[in-house]
Amino acid sequence: MSVLVVAEHDNQTLKPSSLNAIQAATQLAGPVHLLLVGSGLAAMAASAASILGVDKILVADSPIYLHQLAEDVASLVVSLASGYKYLLAPATSHGKNVLPRAAALLDVQPISDVIAIESADTFKRLIYAGSLVATVRSADAIKVLTVRTTAFDLAPASGGNASVEALSAGTASGLSSFVSEVLAANDRPELTAARVVVSGGRGLQNGENFSLLYTLADKLGAAVGASRAAVDAGFVPNDMQVGQTGKIVAPDLYIAVGISGAVQHLAGMKDSKVIVAINKDPDAPIFQVADYGLVADLFEVIPALTQAL
Amino acid sequence: MKILVPIKRVVDYNVKVRPNAAGTEADIAAAKMAMNPFCEIAVEEAVRLVERGLATEVVVVSVGSSKAQEQLRAAMALGADRGILVETDAQLEPLAVAKLLRALVDKEQPQLVILGKQSIDGDNNQTGQMLAALMGWPQGTFASAVTVDSGQVAVTREIDGGLQTLALNLPAVVTTDLRLNEPRYASLPNIMKAKKKPLDIIPVADLGVDITPRVSTLSVALPPERAGGVKVASVAELVDKLKNHAKVIP
Numbered sequence: 001m002s003v004l005v006v007a008e009h010d011n012q013t014l015k016p017s018s019l020n021a022i023q024a025a026t027q028l029a030g031p032v033h034l035l036l037v038g039s040g041l042a043a044m045a046a047s048a049a050s051i052l053g054v055d056k057i058l059v060a061d062s063p064i065y066l067h068q069l070a071e072d073v074a075s076l077v078v079s080l081a082s083g084y085k086y087l088l089a090p091a092t093s094h095g096k097n098v099l100p101r102a103a104a105l106l107d108v109q110p111i112s113d114v115i116a117i118e119s120a121d122t123f124k125r126l127i128y129a130g131s132l133v134a135t136v137r138s139a140d141a142i143k144v145l146t147v148r149t150t151a152f153d154l155a156p157a158s159g160g161n162a163s164v165e166a167l168s169a170g171t172a173s174g175l176s177s178f179v180s181e182v183l184a185a186n187d188r189p190e191l192t193a194a195r196v197v198v199s200g201g202r203g204l205q206n207g208e209n210f211s212l213l214y215t216l217a218d219k220l221g222a223a224v225g226a227s228r229a230a231v232d233a234g235f236v237p238n239d240m241q242v243g244q245t246g247k248i249v250a251p252d253l254y255i256a257v258g259i260s261g262a263v264q265h266l267a268g269m270k271d272s273k274v275i276v277a278i279n280k281d282p283d284a285p286i287f288q289v290a291d292y293g294l295v296a297d298l299f300e301v302i303p304a305l306t307q308a309l
Numbered sequence: 310m311k312i313l314v315p316i317k318r319v320v321d322y323n324v325k326v327r328p329n330a331a332g333t334e335a336d337i338a339a340a341k342m343a344m345n346p347f348c349e350i351a352v353e354e355a356v357r358l359v360e361r362g363l364a365t366e367v368v369v370v371s372v373g374s375s376k377a378q379e380q381l382r383a384a385m386a387l388g389a390d391r392g393i394l395v396e397t398d399a400q401l402e403p404l405a406v407a408k409l410l411r412a413l414v415d416k417e418q419p420q421l422v423i424l425g426k427q428s429i430d431g432d433n434n435q436t437g438q439m440l441a442a443l444m445g446w447p448q449g450t451f452a453s454a455v456t457v458d459s460g461q462v463a464v465t466r467e468i469d470g471g472l473q474t475l476a477l478n479l480p481a482v483v484t485t486d487l488r489l490n491e492p493r494y495a496s497l498p499n500i501m502k503a504k505k506k507p508l509d510i511i512p513v514a515d516l517g518v519d520i521t522p523r524v525s526t527l528s529v530a531l532p533p534e535r536a537g538g539v540k541v542a543s544v545a546e547l548v549d550k551l552k553n554h555a556k557v558i559p
Binding site for chain 2: 067069070071074092093094096097098100101102103104105107108109110111112113122126127128129130131132133134135136137138139140173174175176177178179180181182183184190192196220228231232237238239241244245247252253263264270273274275276287288289290291292293294295301304305308309
């Protein structure tokens with residue numbers, strides 16, 4: 001019995017979140033197989049074969065999988081499931097889209113956003129915006145798990161020697177079709193994979209003022225995030241949101257600027273190694289989790305900080 | 310076109326939840342309850358589709374205790390036409406809820422089911438995807454825009470790194486993300502009107518669905534507390550701390 005990891009990728013490169021999921025998979029018993037579903041995957045499959053901990057790469061390479069539509073990816077996963085004891089994916093927007101669908105077709109109750117593997121059937125996950133840790137046990141024959149990427153290290157990208165097996169494609173469901181995609185184009189690192197994250201909140205007052213954070217971020221090689229308040233106010237797009245309903249990050253350094261620190265935001269960043277809070281309200285709850293707090297006007301401090309680095 | 314909107318009664322998002330004394334579950338007996346915020350967005354979107362002439366009826370449904378009637382009334386005050394409570398005192402898992410919803414969809418025959426992407430108690434983010442799977446319908450998860458046109462629904466989805474638009478054949482399931490809309494406040498006349506709208510109560514056993522839990526919760530605990538640190542007085546001191554003490558910047 002083995003573990004199947006559904007990879008996250010853009011047909012060209014494997015996302016780091018896949019390596020976190022593979023690392024989680026190696027904590028479970030049995031060989032680890034990595035499933036690549038997409039179109040034009042030969043190069044990626046070849047490089048994925050050297051990831052440490054992967055025994056076999058399964059490649060479903062077909063134009064019908066170009067956009068990795070949930071209906072088609074889930075039915076492919078279901079067709080493979082009988083050979084596995086565990087199905088895993090990173091708890092990203094793709095994993096959360098596809099895996100519950102596959103689980104329902106298998107009559108399995110999936111477990112979302114696992115932060116620790118306790119035993120073969122017991123897992124830890126957070127509930128109530130990270131306010132509580134629940135330890136849960138699954139009685140299903142196949143365990144379907146999405147794993148929180150910040151809770152597991154990256155599997156080493158080299159040192160392995162997996163075999164590569166081509167799968168024949170299923171048929172497209174025809175239920176949905178791809179129309180368009182707008183991906184944020186910038187040279188900054190991806191939020192969930194960045195070593196340093198600079199995030200802004202309502203204190204920034206408007207979207208234009210986020211340019212202060214972009215300048216600081218570029219000096220630090222950082223990604224830029226935002227609180228839900230800043231997203232709700234329309235300052236920045238939702239894919240920058242850090243928190244319970246946005247992205248979960250755990251960088252080496254997290255700089256929270258003009259963020260009060262609602263529990264929903266803390267849920268997305270409190271596992272960061274070092275937290276800096278800059279806020280003019282000395283009573284802001286963010287200071288309770290910050291390693292270094294600076295009570296000051298961000299419009300004076302951020303340019304000065306950018307200058308000082 | 311009829312739209313079915315499943316909603317959930319949850320602990321109000323301002324409540325700081327703690328474990329019970331036995332450490333077996335969240336202590337929410339005395340907590341303030343409310344409609345799950347993502348469900349409110351789902352109700353609002355369905356009502357707007359009716360207002361734009363793209364749908365004709367909005368049916369809200371909740372699976373839960375008899376107290377969930379409060380949230381169904383709140384949804385009707387926002388503009389839903391009628392409500393259904395599938396009554397149970399058991400804590401149901403998303404798979405069981407999805408199966409119960411399938412039974413209701415078979416009965417009600419909506420063309421569109423709109424529901425929140427996740428509830429803020431369990432944070433599972435599963436029910437919509439599972440209902441779509443059980444129905445054999447397409448799914449448009451994490452929607453930030455929804456347009457209905459000639460037998461299809463176009464859904465713009467919030468994905469990691471940007472936005473993706475899909476066209477789904479109807480019938481379909483859509484789950485809502487934050488930016489889809491800003492729910493209205495119910496007016497007093499609409500709150501009064503909602504009290505007179507039809508609300509059916511169906512005992513969970515009547516739907517003939519196996520709701521036996523698959524996952525058991527062994528314990529619930531507070532996560533390790535993060536200790537607060539120090540206040541620094543200036544940018545210079547901050548930079549010194551980051552470079553020489555925390556060593557997180559070169």
